[in-house]
Amino acid sequence: MHPESDAHQNDLFGDLPIPADAPAPKPARARTRTAETDADRVDDRDEVIDAAGDDDDESADGDASGASGDGAGSGKVKQGHRAGIQPQPADDELLALAERLSPRVWLGTSSWSYPGWQGSVWAGRHGESNLARNGLSAYARHPLLRAVSIDRGFYQSLTASQYERYAQQVPEGFRFTVKAPALVTDAQVRSEDGRGKQANTAFLDPRLAMQEFVAPALEGLGARIGALVFQLSPLPLAMLDRMPEQLDRLHAMLAALPSLRDVAPEAVVAVEVRDPEWLTPDFVAVLKDTGARYCLGLHPKLPTIQEQLPLLRAMWPGPLVCRWNLHRLHGPFGYEDAEKKYGEYAEVLDPDPETRAVLAKVIRATAAAGHPAYVTVSNHAEGSAPLSVRALAREIVDPGAA
Numbered sequence: 001m002h003p004e005s006d007a008h009q010n011d012l013f014g015d016l017p018i019p020a021d022a023p024a025p026k027p028a029r030a031r032t033r034t035a036e037t038d039a040d041r042v043d044d045r046d047e048v049i050d051a052a053g054d055d056d057d058e059s060a061d062g063d064a065s066g067a068s069g070d071g072a073g074s075g076k077v078k079q080g081h082r083a084g085i086q087p088q089p090a091d092d093e094l095l096a097l098a099e100r101l102s103p104r105v106w107l108g109t110s111s112w113s114y115p116g117w118q119g120s121v122w123a124g125r126h127g128e129s130n131l132a133r134n135g136l137s138a139y140a141r142h143p144l145l146r147a148v149s150i151d152r153g154f155y156q157s158l159t160a161s162q163y164e165r166y167a168q169q170v171p172e173g174f175r176f177t178v179k180a181p182a183l184v185t186d187a188q189v190r191s192e193d194g195r196g197k198q199a200n201t202a203f204l205d206p207r208l209a210m211q212e213f214v215a216p217a218l219e220g221l222g223a224r225i226g227a228l229v230f231q232l233s234p235l236p237l238a239m240l241d242r243m244p245e246q247l248d249r250l251h252a253m254l255a256a257l258p259s260l261r262d263v264a265p266e267a268v269v270a271v272e273v274r275d276p277e278w279l280t281p282d283f284v285a286v287l288k289d290t291g292a293r294y295c296l297g298l299h300p301k302l303p304t305i306q307e308q309l310p311l312l313r314a315m316w317p318g319p320l321v322c323r324w325n326l327h328r329l330h331g332p333f334g335y336e337d338a339e340k341k342y343g344e345y346a347e348v349l350d351p352d353p354e355t356r357a358v359l360a361k362v363i364r365a366t367a368a369a370g371h372p373a374y375v376t377v378s379n380h381a382e383g384s385a386p387l388s389v390r391a392l393a394r395e396i397v398d399p400g401a402a
Helices: 006-011 048-052 092-100 128-134 160-168 206-224 243-256 281-290 305-315 335-342 353-368 385-397
Strands: 105-110 145-150 175-179 188-190 196-199 225-232 268-273 293-298 320-324 373-377
Touching: 092 385, 105 175, 105 385, 145 373, 160 175, 160 206, 175 206, 175 373, 206 225, 206 243, 225 293, 225 320, 243 268, 243 281, 268 320, 281 293, 281 305, 293 305, 293 353, 305 353, 320 353, 353 373, 353 385, 373 385
Parallel strands: 105 145, 105 373, 145 175, 175 225, 225 268, 268 293, 293 320, 320 373
Antiparallel strands: 188 196
8 A cells, every 4th residue: 555645646637637725626517407407317327228227137048147056256257158258359568458457456347238349349249138137247247347336226126045146156356346225315206207206215325325234235245345336316406505414314324334455455435426416525535534545537517637637636545446337428318418428339330539548647646555445337438338339448458559
């Protein structure tokens, strides 16, 4: 571990432009929300198919997990591939990238149930439901895909046994980023179209956070946890006007959570937000006081990655957690537009080399300082998450080559 010092903070991101006197980016100017913009939809849709699936179902081939029955800590992965799903053989460049990538860097995608990844992750064509249930073990054999984000728990809390089935399908060195349920992280109870119906009395409830998320994840995933992420959905305007209250509530919940170190020594609790009003020195103080990390959220609702760098510097030193969610060109409510444009997510249609270059520099600095970097990418970032991961890995190991 490197001791915290001004020198480390000043050198952390090399020549990237970081205002020396800004511990965190300034909130965006006050917004007015119409009835339409109040309908902040659940904006991580990568696991809709998986969320609809039932992990307890058994196919004609046997247990849907594809596991051999050994527990989350055994390190054994069943080699027979469920429902005929085989990984795409790696080419020489992919193998070389994986060899050069630091073992402190875990790159992955948001879920894995996409037929359009044929040729990059899957050898052959498979349906979404089949991939959601049976594709993880093949996904985990991709040389660069050392992590994955499980987002389905945002819609409904998962049990320890469901988490364990995931853990059984991946090798010991694999890491999961897991999203907490909306039951705890959304200040509103929402209708099916995403509109807030009423206040959620369970928002940031410490007991429910432990019962519905942290405890089952620890039991089921064990040492394969990378980051447990509390993604805080957009707050209603009345709550944004009382941010000290929200910060106190967040502090109380984080302070009540147990340490993850005994079970998962490198795991972290992280907080991701959708309102820039959170991004203040007081927010940094809450995270540092409770031992949590800021989850770098790359999303049009937040400042650019360059503008978020001062907050990362204020949190230095420590692990990096990042979720690259949506390309900025689609705007803050652009998930549907992205889905229509990107189709089956088979190719990069909107490359974002600027974001990729800055993110790669942060990842390199984090790993070089001896800290883990857990970074997952959505299909909506550039059009195809596995290809974005490949391009990001290339930028990490060979800056500027692209």
